[in-house]
């Protein structure tokens with residue numbers, strides 16, 4: 236037997252038709268919402284894969300991480316995918332029908348913060364300064380469950396924002412089956428240049444907890460990078476710029492030499508460095524300093540995007556965070572004039588696309604509600620990408636970028652059985668990704684509304 240949450244489970248044999256107490260097929264969003272509420276009330280029901288037994292999953296069509304195949308299905312055996320192809324050529328000991336759906340690789344969120352919740356609920360400063368570690372972790376467990384429920388079976392969590400290594404603990408709790416959630420790649424504390432990060436603006440006589448760890452110069456950066464790795468960071472996140480200019484504007488922080496040093500130190504342990512960067516100069520330094528991904532990139536110029544394309548650095552534009560923050564300050568989309576920051580972001584996306592930069596899916600979720608990760612996918616289309624490109628970004632491209640494509644991100648024989656079924660055709664209308672009806676992680680059914 237494998238790990239699994241078993242509350243409410245009544246028998247182990249009939250894994251294929253295990254339900255969450257509701258039996259009708261998906262009809263609309265409303266019924267999904269009702270089921271979600273019901274799910275939250277009764278906690279979680281997960282079936283447990285039976286070794287030696289194969290399950291044939293039969294949707295209308297599949298997206299294999301690259302392309303759509305009509306009439307194809309997937310066979311799962313234990314934790315792994317054992318076959319992918321036309322349903323007529325596939326066999327399984329049991330069968331799960333997913334009528335009207337497209338079956339895809341489990342979605343991969345490229346930029347989350349499980350230790351944060353939306354800033355319109357509580358400001359970032361107050362979360363870092365006033366919420367106890369216990370409260371933040373308790374919230375994190377809920378965020379993990381909501382994320383998996385939405386079809387995201389893997390997340391790259393980019394910084395605990397003052398919660399130490401609580402992200403490492405969450406990751407381990409999920410791995411051990413203590414709580415349901417996606418597999419996690421975690422950054423831990425993240426690294427900032429001294430004096431650049433927040434919370435800021437307090438009487439200097441008081442020591443105020445920071446949202447990340449300060450380090451500078453050769454010895455310090457090497458030590459802190461290694462220390463974060465030793466404490467469980469899967470990757471190092473640095474802030475290549477931050478809002479510490481004379482008028483509170485974003486300005487570069489680390490030198491190219493410092494960034495290179497962190498990249499080399501992390502690379503020695505087989506880990507990548509990724510950078511928060513919003514200014515063209517911060518982005519340029521980060522790319523030349525060897526980072527693998529750039530987060531945000533609001534001030535990206537054609538020159539910088541050319542450099543990123545040349546070096547294969549992947550861009551995470553975090554569109555959903557920008558739109559959410561604008562809405563928190565009162566902007567009503569479709570009613571009010573577009574804020575300058577969004578107009579700029581649209582131009583930046585256009586240039587990045589024109590220059591052939593690889594664009595990953597990662598919304599900076601935590602700034603907005605966990606489980607609403609699909610907002611980023613919707614906006615990526617709105618800002619100029621095709622739905623098919625966005626599906627690739629969220630599955631195979633994210634997997635490749637995070638060095639996990641040998642395990643997840645595609646529907647291929649031998650890969651981990653992380654799967655999500657959505658109603659409709661998300662390659663034609665990206666909004667379909669909101670309508671999740673089935674989630675399997677690691678061969679275990681976490682959600683089945685069919």
Ligand SMILES: [Zn+2]
Pocket residue numbers: 346347348393599
């Ligand atoms: Zn972030």
